[in-house]
Amino acid sequence: MLLSHIVFLALIQGLTEFLPISSSAHLVLPSELLGWPDQGLAFDVAVHVGTLLAVLCYFRRDFTLLIYGWLRQLRGGGSSYHARLAWMLIVGTLPAVVAGLLLNDFVETHLRSMLVIGIATLGFGVLLGYADLARTERRTTRDMNWRDVLIIGGVQALALVPGTSRSGITMTAGLMLGLRRRAAARFSFYLSVPLIVAAGSYKTLELIKLQASAPWLDIGLGVILSAISAYTCIHLFLALLNRIGMLPFVLYRLVLGALLIGVYFLI
Secondary structure, eight states, X not given: OOHHHHHHHHHHHHHHTTSTTOXXXXXXXXXXXXXXXXXXXXXXXXXXXXXXXXXXXXXXXHHHHHHHHHHHHXXXXXXXXXXXXXXXXXXXXXXXXXXXXXXXXXXXXXXXXXXXHHHHHHHHHHHHHHHHHTOOOOBOGGGOOHHHHHHHHHHHGGGGSTTSOXXXXXXXXXXXXXXXXXXXXXXXXXXXXXXXXXXXXXXXXHHHHHTOOOOHHHHHHHHHHHHHHHHHHHHHHHHHHHHHOSHHHXXXXXXXXXXXXXXXXHO
């Protein structure tokens, strides 16, 4: 891969993994508009590893408490908020994992067109805007119940449709369930960890089966750049969320979705 392609794709993946604007909508543009070659499975794994490292590093204290509480409960130490939240993350990830295993081939074959991505970007952007305007912001993650987890985990499976945005759809559901903006965002970020691990493991197994030689320099640079951009993105998003809300991201999605649909009918 060209250095400019590596830098652009890694930075874009890191930024769009956690912003509610859809990474697939952005990654389709270089190949469709500029004719860039596919970055390959190894690079996909690399940038996902980078985003995983970023969220684990940013929330290192939270995940230390989650793992400690979960392991303590398994050893008979009793339940706690962190143990309960850890179980919620596991349960909330299952719908997306099952849907991915069952529908991945169908999605890859039938739903990766620019038109589908444009419509999903536009439609789920409108839904995010509605959820933010109608929010009640009366609850935090401590107030979440199993119904909330099943709903948020269930809608996360919709992120299989390119253009949906995993973070966008889970934040939308969280806001509709009465979570505060920061609580909806934090739970979405927490929920990304087991899913990225599952998706990364699946892609790694595919890579091993292909027995392809790995471009280690590309991979290393992809991990570093995606980790840096993802970490910066999480920090700025949480810092500015209560001040700016979801409106800038909604407007961006509307413009991007319209652009993708327009390009589809023009080319």
